[in-house]
Amino acid sequence: MLLLQKLARPVLDYALPERCPACGAITADGANFCADCWPQLRFLQPPWCDGCALPFAYEQEAGALCAECLAHRPLHDGIRAVVAYNDMSRQIALRLKYGGRIGLAKLIARQLVRHLPDERCDMVVTPVPLHWTRLWSRSFNQSALIAQELARLGGIQYCPDVLLRIRRTPSLRGLSSKERRKTVAKAFVANPVKTAGLKAARIILVDDVLTTGATSDGCIKALKKAGASWVQLYCWARVVRGDADSGNTAISLDA
Ligand SMILES: [Zn+2]
Numbered sequence: 001m002l003l004l005q006k007l008a009r010p011v012l013d014y015a016l017p018e019r020c021p022a023c024g025a026i027t028a029d030g031a032n033f034c035a036d037c038w039p040q041l042r043f044l045q046p047p048w049c050d051g052c053a054l055p056f057a058y059e060q061e062a063g064a065l066c067a068e069c070l071a072h073r074p075l076h077d078g079i080r081a082v083v084a085y086n087d088m089s090r091q092i093a094l095r096l097k098y099g100g101r102i103g104l105a106k107l108i109a110r111q112l113v114r115h116l117p118d119e120r121c122d123m124v125v126t127p128v129p130l131h132w133t134r135l136w137s138r139s140f141n142q143s144a145l146i147a148q149e150l151a152r153l154g155g156i157q158y159c160p161d162v163l164l165r166i167r168r169t170p171s172l173r174g175l176s177s178k179e180r181r182k183t184v185a186k187a188f189v190a191n192p193v194k195t196a197g198l199k200a201a202r203i204i205l206v207d208d209v210l211t212t213g214a215t216s217d218g219c220i221k222a223l224k225k226a227g228a229s230w231v232q233l234y235c236w237a238r239v240v241r242g243d244a245d246s247g248n249t250a251i252s253l254d255a
């Protein structure tokens, strides 16, 4: 079978040329994104706030915090996102979520793996879970696909069922920040079968998109309540405070 695949590979490559994951255009050099889409993505990297990974305009000393994190230390222990949330990154997230572009999860994980801490052998990677009714209707959890690949690439244990989503949350669109938090607060619990393993655990929580933070905060609260000592959030795209194009469409993916 393997031999057959090897023999078929050049033919397949010829028949299925590399396509841009954002727009589907054939890319001449087999690169990830085409020349039109690439400049529309804003890749995030240090210097950034040690708390929330909000990019700093200028180089700052290691461990520096932004004004908001200084005022209110966030629930999470860091955010790592590949790109800023905008129309282009949102389109890519939607293609993964609804368009069945499962290969995108691998691409996203390949971008995220460089942010993993060096000392990670005791860590666990887990996704923000979907409610079972959504999982049933969509047949896969896009965040779980990213999480699984990230764990594989990073050599970390993948544990898909650390969290349970016990309530289906309605659309959060139009709700205030307080209302959103209230809506998702009781949606997540730590899986009672797994809680013994969560004492002092260090967890990488994976979501596709970070918008308001209400969903991930609900997950992190449940993990920490069950004993996790450190939870870092990994995602494809995040809203960057102050970005003009992260505006009102931001919460439309938060479901
Ligand atoms: Zn493109």
Ligand SMILES: [Zn+2]
Pocket: 049, 050, 051, 052, 053, 054, 065, 066, 067, 068, 069, 070
């Ligand atoms: Zn910050």
